[in-house]
Amino acid sequence: xxxxxxxxxxxxxxxxxxxxxxxxxxxxxxxxxxxxxxxxxxxxxxxxxxxxxxxxxxxxxxxxxxxxxxxxxxxxxxxxxxxxxxxxxxxxxxxxxxxxxxxxxxxxxxxxxxxxxxxxxxxxxxxxxxxxxxxxxxxxxxxxxxxxxxxxxxxxxxxxxxxxxxxxxxxxxxxxxxxxxxxxxxxxxxxxxxxxxxxxxxxxxxxxxxxxxxxxxxxxxxxxxxxxxxxxxxxxxxxxxxxxxxxxxxxx
Amino acid sequence: xxxxxxxxxxxxxxxxxxxxxxxxxxxxxxxxxxxxxxxxxxxxxxxxxxxxxxxxxxxxxxxxxxxxxxxxxxxxxxxxxxxxxxxxxxxxxxxxxxxxxxxxxxxxxxxxxxxxxxxxxxxxxxxxxxxxxxxxxxxxxxxxxxxxxxxxxxxxxxxxxxxxxxxxxxxxxxxxxxxxxxxxxxxxxxxxxxxxxxxxxxxxxxxxxxxxxxxxxxxxxxxxxxxxxxxxxxxxxxxxxxxxxxxxxxxxxxxxxxx
Amino acid sequence: xxxxxxxxxxxxxxxxxxxxxxxxxxxxxxxxxxxxxxxxxxxxxxxxxxxxxxxxxxxxxxxxxxxxxxxxxxxxxxxxxxxxxxxxxxxxxxxxxxxxxxxxxxxxxxxxxxxxxxxxxxxxxxxxxxxxxxxxxxxxxxxxxxxxxxxxxxxxxxxxxxxxxxxxxxxxxxxxxxxxxxxxxxxxxxxxxxxxxxxxxxxxxxxxxxxxxxxxxxxxxxxxxxxxxxxxxxxxxxxxxxxxxxxxxxxxxxxxxxxxxxxxxxxxxxxxxxxxxxxxxxxxxxxxxxxxxxxxxxxxxxxxxxxxxxxxxxxxxxxxxxxxxxxxxxxxxxxxxxxxxxxxxxx
Numbered sequence: 001x002x003x004x005x006x007x008x009x010x011x012x013x014x015x016x017x018x019x020x021x022x023x024x025x026x027x028x029x030x031x032x033x034x035x036x037x038x039x040x041x042x043x044x045x046x047x048x049x050x051x052x053x054x055x056x057x058x059x060x061x062x063x064x065x066x067x068x069x070x071x072x073x074x075x076x077x078x079x080x081x082x083x084x085x086x087x088x089x090x091x092x093x094x095x096x097x098x099x100x101x102x103x104x105x106x107x108x109x110x111x112x113x114x115x116x117x118x119x120x121x122x123x124x125x126x127x128x129x130x131x132x133x134x135x136x137x138x139x140x141x142x143x144x145x146x147x148x149x150x151x152x153x154x155x156x157x158x159x160x161x162x163x164x165x166x167x168x169x170x171x172x173x174x175x176x177x178x179x180x181x182x183x184x185x186x187x188x189x190x191x192x193x194x195x196x197x198x199x200x201x202x203x204x205x206x207x208x209x210x211x212x213x214x215x216x217x218x219x220x221x222x223x224x225x226x227x228x229x230x231x232x233x234x235x236x237x238x239x240x241x242x243x244x245x246x247x248x249x250x251x252x
Numbered sequence: 253x254x255x256x257x258x259x260x261x262x263x264x265x266x267x268x269x270x271x272x273x274x275x276x277x278x279x280x281x282x283x284x285x286x287x288x289x290x291x292x293x294x295x296x297x298x299x300x301x302x303x304x305x306x307x308x309x310x311x312x313x314x315x316x317x318x319x320x321x322x323x324x325x326x327x328x329x330x331x332x333x334x335x336x337x338x339x340x341x342x343x344x345x346x347x348x349x350x351x352x353x354x355x356x357x358x359x360x361x362x363x364x365x366x367x368x369x370x371x372x373x374x375x376x377x378x379x380x381x382x383x384x385x386x387x388x389x390x391x392x393x394x395x396x397x398x399x400x401x402x403x404x405x406x407x408x409x410x411x412x413x414x415x416x417x418x419x420x421x422x423x424x425x426x427x428x429x430x431x432x433x434x435x436x437x438x439x440x441x442x443x444x445x446x447x448x449x450x451x452x453x454x455x456x457x458x459x460x461x462x463x464x465x466x467x468x469x470x471x472x473x474x475x476x477x478x479x480x481x482x483x484x485x486x487x488x489x490x491x492x493x494x495x496x497x498x499x500x501x502x503x504x505x506x507x508x509x510x511x
Numbered sequence: 512x513x514x515x516x517x518x519x520x521x522x523x524x525x526x527x528x529x530x531x532x533x534x535x536x537x538x539x540x541x542x543x544x545x546x547x548x549x550x551x552x553x554x555x556x557x558x559x560x561x562x563x564x565x566x567x568x569x570x571x572x573x574x575x576x577x578x579x580x581x582x583x584x585x586x587x588x589x590x591x592x593x594x595x596x597x598x599x600x601x602x603x604x605x606x607x608x609x610x611x612x613x614x615x616x617x618x619x620x621x622x623x624x625x626x627x628x629x630x631x632x633x634x635x636x637x638x639x640x641x642x643x644x645x646x647x648x649x650x651x652x653x654x655x656x657x658x659x660x661x662x663x664x665x666x667x668x669x670x671x672x673x674x675x676x677x678x679x680x681x682x683x684x685x686x687x688x689x690x691x692x693x694x695x696x697x698x699x700x701x702x703x704x705x706x707x708x709x710x711x712x713x714x715x716x717x718x719x720x721x722x723x724x725x726x727x728x729x730x731x732x733x734x735x736x737x738x739x740x741x742x743x744x745x746x747x748x749x750x751x752x753x754x755x756x757x758x759x760x761x762x763x764x765x766x767x768x769x770x771x772x773x774x775x776x777x778x779x780x781x782x783x784x785x786x787x788x789x790x791x792x793x794x795x796x797x798x799x800x801x802x803x804x805x806x807x808x809x810x811x812x813x814x815x816x817x818x819x820x821x822x823x824x825x826x827x828x829x830x831x832x833x834x835x836x837x838x839x840x841x842x843x844x845x846x847x848x849x850x851x852x853x854x855x856x857x858x
Binding site: 410411413414415416417418419420421424428429432433435 | 552555556557581582583584585586587588589591593595597598599608609612613656657660
């Protein structure tokens with residue numbers, strides 16, 4: 001086990017306490033819980049995956065920790081014991097590999113297209129990316145440092161559209177929320193975000209539009225490699241692919 | 253052996269540690285070598301300037317609007333005052349996200365005030381600097397009102413009687429007697445308001461948006477950095493903590509136990 | 512000429528006053544909670560009459576209803592027990608506050624304030640902050656601050672409370688000359704009868720918010736209307752000069768005193784400390800002289816006997832003693848006063 005720094009130990013301690021509180025009697029079970037770190041946009045689909053696995057396969061508890069990828073990487077850096085990392089960018093997965101923390105090579109298990117999000121019924125008649133340049137519209141994107149912001153800008157550049165973002169949001173959730181509140185007319189988010197209640201939009205699925213790849217990588221620090229392998233296989237297998245599709249992801 | 257005293261010492265140390273450890277943690281993880289580069293970044297300087305401008309403006313709003321309110325609140329006891337005081341203090345206890353939602357509901361594009369404002373005058377508040385000030389003032393004002401009201405309530409009205417008997421009218425009494433004599437409370441209120449405004453994150457993110465150089469204040473830059481570059485987030489956190497400690501040191505004379 | 516008839520009632524506080532003050536100094540004395548300070552506040556315009564009226568010369572200041580002249584427009588010098596010097600202003604600015612408030616320019620106000628400080632010999636304090644002054648100094652500054660506004664009425668509430676004996680003597684002298692120079696109604700609230708006797712032309716005794724008696728000290732002492740008046744105001748006050756333990760009275764005669772004080776004083780002798788005898792008494796009293804009984808006035812449980820002669824005094828004697836000694840007007844008696852029973856207050 002890697003000797004963690006102080007902050008890392010505090011994080012682990014906090015997570016550990018959370019587990020104790022959440023799992024109660026499960027702490028007595030022989031197999032260690034499976035700890036999955038996942039990018040925020042995967043929260044919904046992974047909840048379903050865990051529920052499915054619990055029903056059919058095993059009683060091993062699964063701890064699903066969902067946050068922005070940089071935070072996940074920071075926590076892994078600080079010694080969090082993690083079985084699987086599922087993130088929204090191959091570059092992030094490679095960083096884990098380069099740091100020598102990975103037990104296998106990252107594999108893309110899901111893909112996500114970008115989408116324009118707007119109010120239900122499309123009251124502002126937004127037909128495509130070009131419309132986002134209209135001065136009568138208020139548009140927000142994710143900040144350039146956030147993967148969704150990077151993809152959104154790539155999409156706009158590809159279509160030759162110049163958009164003045166009124167707010168560079170820290171997450172797609174924040175963009176969706178502002179559309180919902182009616183404070184902005186449109187934004188660019190992941191296709192899967194269109195499943196959120198209260199918004200509509202259309203997927204940017206034409207040729208050359210950016211696609212976010214979601215890699216899965218097994219980490220050395222994990223304490224339940226057996227179950228980690230099963231979880232990985234499930235996501236990559238037909239049942240997992242069906243589940244991902246139901247959540248709006250495409251699969252490779 | 254004095255058991256209660258030992259127990260007290262242990263509990264007190266634990267409590268002090270609870271506050272000290274996170275700060276030490278920040279210090280331990282600060283990317284010290286990159287610090288000058290990180291903090292010299294124009295974006296950080298923009299955020300810092302924006303934060304100070306918005307917080308300063310919030311203090312200005314607090315003085316202009318909060319002072320009369322505090323005067324009225326302190327001028328007596330009535331059910332109406334209790335209701336108003338409760339409403340004014342709400343932002344202190346509300347989760348900031350609720351405050352942000354409430355601000356949108358009031359001044360947003362579809363808000364109670366915001367919608368007519370946009371239709372009649374073509375003015376929209378969200379995503380502008382004004383919005384950062386509104387959010388900062390909304391969160392900071394209660395602290396100012398609270399401090400000034402308590403200063404006014406502790407103020408001995410006999411000074412005003414004396415000023416009155418010497419021929420001073422109401423404006424003169426306020427400007428030359430009340431204000432200088434409650435100045436410590438006013439200063440405390442201004443500092444607390446400024447600090448709360450400076451630390452404001454959630455309501456600003458929701459209500460003012462997050463655009464570099466316009467509405468991205470230091471806490472927002474810090475929150476965004478957490479999504480993109482956690483090292484920068486730690487540096488910004490330290491910057492905010494350092495600023496807060498500086499203000500608290502300024503406040504020191506006014507805190508209980510100060511000499 | 513100040514005339515207050517009426518008062519106010521607010522909870523346990525009830526004042527119903529009748530008070531006429533001309534160009535003189537009237538002392539208001541009374542027990543705690545009698546309504547002394549309230550009366551001053553009514554006159555100062557800091558409280559409003561419920562009923563009755565308050566007028567100063569021809570101006571109605573308060574008619575108990577709609578007519579009310581605000582305090583700031585009355586030009587009344589109100590000097591409460593606490594001098595209330597503004598702590599954030601230096602002494603000069605404190606004194607300049609009144610003229611400035613009444614419309615004087617800054618330089619005029621400062622000039623007037625400086626002149627007033629010099630007049631009261633306070634010039635050296637001009638740049639000091641109030642919290643560096645002693646109690647007596649602060650009070651004198653407060654007086655300067657009040658006088659510089661050229662008030663129509665002077666109101667002082669317990670000016671000697673909480674300051675030490677020598678500062679009080681100093682202040683008493685200051686106030687005496689201040690009252691003498693003041694050409695309007697002045698009211699002095701005090702609980703010490705000796706101050707009332709020394710500084711006021713007349714004494715008004717109030718109890719339970721009502722004026723129970725008003726008159727000169729002599730008149731009150733001779734015929735106190737209530738037990739309280741008798742106890743508090745019905746004292747013997749004698750003026751004189753102490754020299755080496757001997758008090759030479761202004762009206763003639765000497766008394767041996769036990770107090771280590773020199774110079775002009777007021778001596779206070781409680782009527783119960785004056786004993787009357789048909790024969791020269793033996794023992795310790797060193798002040799013994801013969802005199803004639805001028806009058807015997809019954810009061811509850813005892814009698815007040817006035818003796819004439821070089822040192823006129825009132826003695827309070829039990830009814831039984833009056834009978835035993837056969838006291839009545841014209842009887843010759845020996846008057847005895849213990850030196851230790853003579854209280855001195857320096858002037």
